[in-house]
Amino acid sequence: MKIFSKEQIYEGDRLTIKKQNISSADLMERAGISLFNWLDARLQGAPVPILVFCGIGNNGGNGLVLARHLITHGYNVKTFIVDFSDKRSQDFLINYERLKGTTKDWPISIHDGDDLPLISDQDIIVDAIFGVGLNRPISNWVVNLFKHFKASKALTVSVDIPSGLFTDRVPKHEDAVVFSSLILSFQTPKLAFFLPETSKYVDQWEALDIGIDTQYLQDTETEAHILGKLDVLPMYKQRGKFSHKGEFGHALIIGGSYGKIGAVQLASRAVLASGAGLVTAFTPKCGYIPLQAAFPEAMVITDLDEEKITNIDFNIKPTSIGIGVGLGTDEKTLDAFETFLKSNTVPLVIDADGLNSLSKNNKLLKYLKEDSILTPHPKELERLIGAWEDDFDKLKKTKAFAKKYKVLVLIKGANSIAVYQDKLYINSTGNPGLATAGSGDVLTGVITGLLAQGYTALEATCFGMYLHGKSADIAIEFKGYQSLIASDVISYLGQAYLDLFELAEKPSAAPKQEPKSKNEK
Structure with missing residues (x-):
């Protein structure tokens, strides 16, 4: 709308x-x-x-x-x-x-x-x-x-x-x-x-x-759009009867550090739950056993370092990459991140410490692949674009930033807003239950998973934030706001998809006429 x-x-x-x-x-x-x-x-x-x-x-x-x-x-x-x-x-x-x-x-x-x-x-x-x-x-x-x-x-x-x-x-x-x-x-x-x-x-x-x-x-x-079910339904990509996993992309999640491997697990699980065919996690060595044990569907590549990422080197050809969840900002990690950005040609989602790394060294912004997706919460956004006077000024500065670096910026919040090419796309789903640890990692995984399947940056972001919020909306009917955790959002992504399918399968009904005034009867 x-x-x-x-x-x-x-x-x-x-x-x-x-x-x-x-x-x-x-x-x-x-x-x-x-x-x-x-x-x-x-x-x-x-x-x-x-x-x-x-x-x-x-x-x-x-x-x-x-x-x-x-x-x-x-x-x-x-x-x-x-x-x-x-x-x-x-x-x-x-x-x-x-x-x-x-x-x-x-x-x-x-x-x-x-x-x-x-x-x-x-x-x-x-x-x-x-x-x-x-x-x-x-x-x-x-x-x-x-x-x-x-x-x-x-x-x-x-x-x-x-x-x-x-x-x-x-x-x-x-x-x-x-x-x-x-x-x-x-x-x-x-x-x-x-x-x-x-x-x-x-x-x-x-x-x-x-x-x-x-x-x-x-x-x-118009400058702004509010995204509802009817707006995102046309973005959905149908699957054929003889489809196989190779047709739905291979996503790579790069992140994790000692004590923060859970962020990588959440993002990787969300990749597959969003529909991607394959997911590989790249982590420090300390992430190998936790990921293999807790999430057998994922493949795992590790850095030589036990506790942090120091060299991003992989021998696969991913169709999308999500980087930053649980990554940390150690100096060696920052160097590895810089080297990665300079050589990357794959559709990219940057979150969490990936964003903080950009803030620490804003010269890295020039290396971002066009249409890279940045997913900051308000504090991370402020570190990227500077302070703002009010929310309208925030949008103005974010549009200028996105235009300058040719990226898409997803401002996370109660109504997440995707800023892309002078346009604003406002999400209509989600609830306060998402104010919980790891929900942003899940969103990164969902968007990365959609990118892997061939969605454009704008489609992946708009569809991804809608599905993420809709999953939480369905989940709170059973969990409540306070008890919702990030894993629940992944668990209910299937229900969010089914909610879209139900609408697609229903025959269009004639619009109901509202009661009229006496003068109109």
């Missing part, structure tokens, strides 16, 4: 209005009805109090349309106008008059100095105060209203975006943003929903189709 920028959202609205020969007020009506249909389908006429807080711009107009349809369908609604300026959008005024013609309970205006309305934890707050066009500092009294929302503990539903949240920068003050229980985002989600510093304002989100021009949505190139 594409994630559109603020400017692209405006252009989509403009083009839709022009091509469909409708007014902006008609498009606002359509958006408001989509909001109503979503809520009505779930509330089913429940008498819960709904407090709709509207700003005086177009997002406030969306809230007014929603309030009107809720009222005409018998819901218990109070509408408030957050009167932070004397300027009103034209479509807001149109829908303000329509609402007044619908009910005797006219909207209540809230001004600076007024008492804040009573809100209980049994109410539903609809936040339609500010939209994506916010470009001004928020008044202190409006900030106090936001804090009042949060203190009430009421379910808070934001229209399109939490009020106070920007699409392209991090708010300076936490209290100046509404903390949303649910965001009903028009057409697509916003990038800010997925970044560590701004996702705290977002509990859940859902995208509502408001009929933006289909051709525009299909043809417009």
